[in-house]
Structure formats: C-alpha cells, structure tokens
Amino acid sequence: MGYAQPGQMQWMPHQQPIPGCPPGLEYLTQIDQLLVHQHLELFEILTNYETNNRYQVKNSLGQQIYFAHEESNFCVRQCCGGKRGFMMHITDNSNQEVLRLNREFKCCGGCCWCANCDCVAADISVEAPAGNVIGYVRQSQSWWYPNYDILNVAKEKVLKIKGPFWFCQNVCCTDDIDFNVMSPDLSTEMGKLSKQWGGIIKEHYTNADNFAISFPMDLTVEMKACLLGAVFLVDFMYFEKPKSKNNR
Incomplete structure (x- = not known):
C-alpha cells in the first residue's frame, strides 16, 4: 500500500494490542x-484532472496516526466527481492496512429528499480488518439539512450527524463549517465534525480540505472509526468540487 513515509513525519507512539479491539485501532482508545x-x-492543480485523494490522519498534538489513500478508476473520477464509488485504504505507521472504507457508486445517489431509499442514499461500509464490517455511515432522509446515521454492524443507529442548513467558505465567509454529532434521538450533542477554513489560495485553487472531528473518549473504537469514515463521505459529497481552469 506504501505511500506513507514515516521517516518524514512524527507518528503517534505505538499502542499495545488490546483484547477485543481490531488490530491497529488501539490508537483510537486514547483520543x-x-x-x-x-x-x-x-498534477491535479496543474491539469484539473481528478487524482486519487490522499490524507493524513493526526491526533490533537499533530502526531500522525494513519495515512489514507483512495483507490478508484480514472474514468470514474473524471466523470462522476464527488459521487464516485471508491475504496479508501487506511494504513498505520508500518503501512499495514487497519481500516478499509467502501463506497458504492449510485447513479441517482446523494439526494437528501429520497435518502430513505437504498438506491439513493449515499453510504460507506467500514471494515476492520479488511473484509470484516464493523459499521456503516448512511445518509438519512431530510428536506434540506445534510443528515447521516452512524450504524453498528447490526445496522442499529448509534449516532447521527446533522449538518447546517446552508454553508459556504470564501473570502467573505471564513468560518469553519460544523456538522454536529448527536445522540440517535438528536437530544444530546456528542461531538462535532468540522470542515476547517484552509485559506484563500487553498480554498480557491484546490480541493485539499482539512477536517477535525471530536467525539467522547469512551466511545467504542468501532464507532470512532465510523466517524472517521463519515469525514470522507462528507468531503466527497460536499467539498469535492472541480476547480475551474478559468479561476487559475
């Protein structure tokens, strides 16, 4: 899988195996x-051709925990944009895959009004290790707000993510865009997923986004991993927009 280069970054100290915890997710128990x-x-900036996305996943101290890279077809990336299906490989500091996210392409996917239908709802399955599903992120029906359900392996609702009614980021609007992590009945805020302002140049000319996500320390590692998966689904659905060559 080897894109990461551990010698060029500071990694979070290695965690000892924990009984019952999927290998590689021990880091999540500490954060x-x-x-x-x-x-x-x-290449993407210069040509406007969409490339496979790559991400660093860090803790609050800036220490890297994981490296994530997308696997998808070249033609699908150019033709389907943020709706595309993909496989996201998430590896640790020894380049071992500890998480795998799968998103299926759905031709009519993404419409929040019709997200009660499986053929329309955008979703991601979360596997740890690869081939062993531990949970799901699924778009839920709403009239305007971006809504997602965080489901366990039995597809029972554990958390919800509720986005803002309207949002933008530009030279006049530089606030972070917050998606609230809520209890299933929406009565209690449990955390937050935020698309951070990256600066005028980065926001205008690139699709390289920064996110932060917070959650209870005692949340299960499976649900923490699903919330990480939600970051990628939100990124692709709302912020994976092609930058016009006319803006360069």
Missing part, C-alpha cells in the same frame, strides 16, 4: 479528536 488533512496534488 477524543482526529484531524484529517488532505494532500495537495500538484
């Missing part, structure tokens, strides 16, 4: 926040 930074892709 209540993740930072996800997308790589700048020079």
